[in-house]
Structures are given as structure tokens and as C-alpha cells.
Amino acid sequence: MTAIPRRRTPRAALVGAMCALAATGTVLTGCGGEDPDEGTNGVGKLPPEQIQSRTRGAADSAPAVRLAGNVVAGGRRYKLDMRLKSDGGAGSVTAEGATFQLLRVGEALFLKAGADFWTHADDDKGGPSDTAAAGKLDGKYVKVPQRDPSYKKFSGFTDMDVLLDGLLTLHGTLETVGHHQQAGVRTIRITGDNGSGGTLDVSLEGRPYPLRLVRAGGAGTLTFSSWGTNFPLAEPEKDETVDYGKQLPTS
Incomplete structure (x- = not known):
């Protein structure tokens, strides 16, 4: 007897599309009931003010970037x-x-x-x-x-x-605006004054280093990588x- 293919409901198709979008790294949400903070460093569950404080602390203690x-x-x-x-x-x-x-x-x-x-x-x-x-x-x-x-x-x-010191402080009222990815690393994003005060992606893997910053007032966009990775430095x-x-x- 030939098996009849299971028909996919519109709701299932919508959930599938949302999870596919999450897989591209645009916005990560809980697909299939998964906790987006599972297996992370836990800062994604903190208030935005504490996230900013943790990422500043991580950056200040890093020997290189x-x-x-x-x-x-x-x-x-x-x-x-x-x-x-x-x-x-x-x-x-x-x-x-x-x-x-x-x-x-x-x-x-x-x-x-x-x-x-x-x-x-x-x-x-x-x-x-x-x-x-x-x-x-x-x-x-x-x-x-x-x-x-x-x-x-x-x-x-x-x-x-x-x-x-001049870059990593967001301005205005802080908010958390979801889980994202930066260069394949899961992040939590915080903003100041709905983005007008800057936007910062903070790593959810390992130490909570800042990974991407959109500065307030259109004053530039920066990425941060190689945190703690030493490199040679000598006069010519x-x-x-x-x-x-x-x-x-x-x-």
C-alpha cells in the first residue's frame, strides 16, 4: 500500500520558514521550543544594563583585540x-x-x-x-x-x-532586542534609545566580548575580533x- 504524504499545515510552514530565517543568522528565536540561551554564557538573560557592564568588563580585561x-x-x-x-x-x-x-x-x-x-x-x-x-x-x-x-x-x-572607552558606551535608555549572530557567533543585541543611542552585539559564547557596534548618530559601524589574541609589535x-x-x- 502506498503511503500518503503528510500534508504540511500553513502553521507548520510558517514555523519552518521562521526557523530557516533564524538559521541564516538574521534573528535567532526559540524554534521548536528551544531556549536561545541554552549552552551560552548566560548574559542574554540579564537586564541590558548588566549586559553592557559585563561586556565592558570583558573588553577592559582583554590583552588584545x-x-x-x-x-x-x-x-x-x-x-x-x-x-x-x-x-x-x-x-x-x-x-x-x-x-x-x-x-x-x-x-x-x-x-x-x-x-x-x-x-x-x-x-x-x-x-x-x-x-x-x-x-x-x-x-x-x-x-x-x-x-x-x-x-x-x-x-x-x-x-x-x-x-x-570612547566607543563601548551606549546612550539613552537601554533595551535588549533579541538574539543574533556575528561571524557565526551567537550574540545578544542591546540598544540605546531604540537604536539612536547606538547598538551593540555581545557574544553569548565564551566571554561576553563586544563583537559589533553601530555608533549613535550614524557615526560609524565597527566589528571586534581576535579578543585576547597576541601579536608581535616592534619598531621598524x-x-x-x-x-x-x-x-x-x-x-
């Missing part, structure tokens, strides 16, 4: 891809179409860029001597004098404490550096 994305600072939009730890950082920054490398070891800050970057920085001065200087700086690490305005401007991008060799003098060209 990789930060990537876009931020708006001082009226400019910067694209960052930085690896950071307590004694310095290294990575790339793009601003107004120009990309340069930053490296900080302790108090020593180095900037490396192509000749076009330095030529643009010296546009207000003009003259063939500036073009020649830009050629000498091309692809070399230039040590940034601590009294130069560029030191304060760029060293913040290499300072793990400064960046995290002498043949890789150029001493520009007491002050860099103004950008």
Missing part, C-alpha cells in the same frame, strides 16, 4: 583596520581616499604612506622641494614627533584603552625609517 570598520571623528570619516594591545597597535587607516599605516610601540608612533599622501599633505606649501621630500618618504616609516599635532590626532587610533628597522624632523607636513 582587532577592530575594523568606519568611524566619524572630527568631522571626517575614517576606515580602520587595527590590531591593538596595551602597549601599542598597528594597522591601516583610510581618510578622504588616502590610506596610510600606523604603528605605535610604547610612546613611539610611526606613520607610513605613499608619496601621494605626503604630496597632498604639503599642497599648501608647494614647490619642487616638497615633491622631492614626498619621494623620500614614500613607503617609509616616519616617526611622528610627540609635539606634532599629528601625534595626538593619530595616536588615538592605536590606543586600545582610549578607543574602547632603521633602514625602513626616515627622520622628517621636528614637525610633519600638515594634512
Whole structure:
């Protein structure tokens, strides 16, 4: 006798579609009565204020992190891809179409860029001597004098404490807005003032590290990864550096 296929009810089809959506990582809900916090670190069950406190604590105690994305600072939009730890950082920054490398070891800050970057920085001065200087700086690490305005401007991008202190606080009334995924990791999402005060995805696996931040006021989106993963950090060799003098060209 031939078996008659079981007909799927509209309700079953709807539940199946919702679970399929959850599997893509858009929003995770309890499919089939499953607890979305089962097997997690438990922070998803906490009030949003405690979630924010836990993720700040985890971030503050981490020895290293990789930060990537876009931020708006001082009226400019910067694209960052930085690896950071307590004694310095290294990575790339793009601003107004120009990309340069930053490296900080302790108090020593180095900037490396192509000749076009330095030529643009010296546009207000003009003259063939500036073009020649830009050629000498091309692809070399230039040590940034601590009294130069560029030191304060760029060293913040290499300072793990400064960046995290300025980024990881949501503003306004906090709410929890569901379970999600970030790069395959289950997260709990919290927002400030329905998103206008920022949105933060916090890991539900292992330590409750922040994994994705949408800043308030459209001031950029950042992802965080490689929490606690150490990386080598050393000053460049002498043949890789150029001493520009007491002050860099103004950008």
C-alpha cells in the first residue's frame, strides 16, 4: 500500500520558514521550543544594563583585540583596520581616499604612506622641494614627533584603552532586542534609545566580548575580533625609517 504524504499545515510552514530565517543568522528565536540561551554564557538573560557592564568588563580585561570598520571623528570619516594591545597597535587607516599605516610601540608612533599622501599633505606649501621630500618618504616609516599635532590626532587610533572607552558606551535608555549572530557567533543585541543611542552585539559564547557596534548618530559601524589574541609589535628597522624632523607636513 502506498503511503500518503503528510500534508504540511500553513502553521507548520510558517514555523519552518521562521526557523530557516533564524538559521541564516538574521534573528535567532526559540524554534521548536528551544531556549536561545541554552549552552551560552548566560548574559542574554540579564537586564541590558548588566549586559553592557559585563561586556565592558570583558573588553577592559582583554590583552588584545582587532577592530575594523568606519568611524566619524572630527568631522571626517575614517576606515580602520587595527590590531591593538596595551602597549601599542598597528594597522591601516583610510581618510578622504588616502590610506596610510600606523604603528605605535610604547610612546613611539610611526606613520607610513605613499608619496601621494605626503604630496597632498604639503599642497599648501608647494614647490619642487616638497615633491622631492614626498619621494623620500614614500613607503617609509616616519616617526611622528610627540609635539606634532599629528601625534595626538593619530595616536588615538592605536590606543586600545582610549578607543574602547570612547566607543563601548551606549546612550539613552537601554533595551535588549533579541538574539543574533556575528561571524557565526551567537550574540545578544542591546540598544540605546531604540537604536539612536547606538547598538551593540555581545557574544553569548565564551566571554561576553563586544563583537559589533553601530555608533549613535550614524557615526560609524565597527566589528571586534581576535579578543585576547597576541601579536608581535616592534619598531621598524632603521633602514625602513626616515627622520622628517621636528614637525610633519600638515594634512
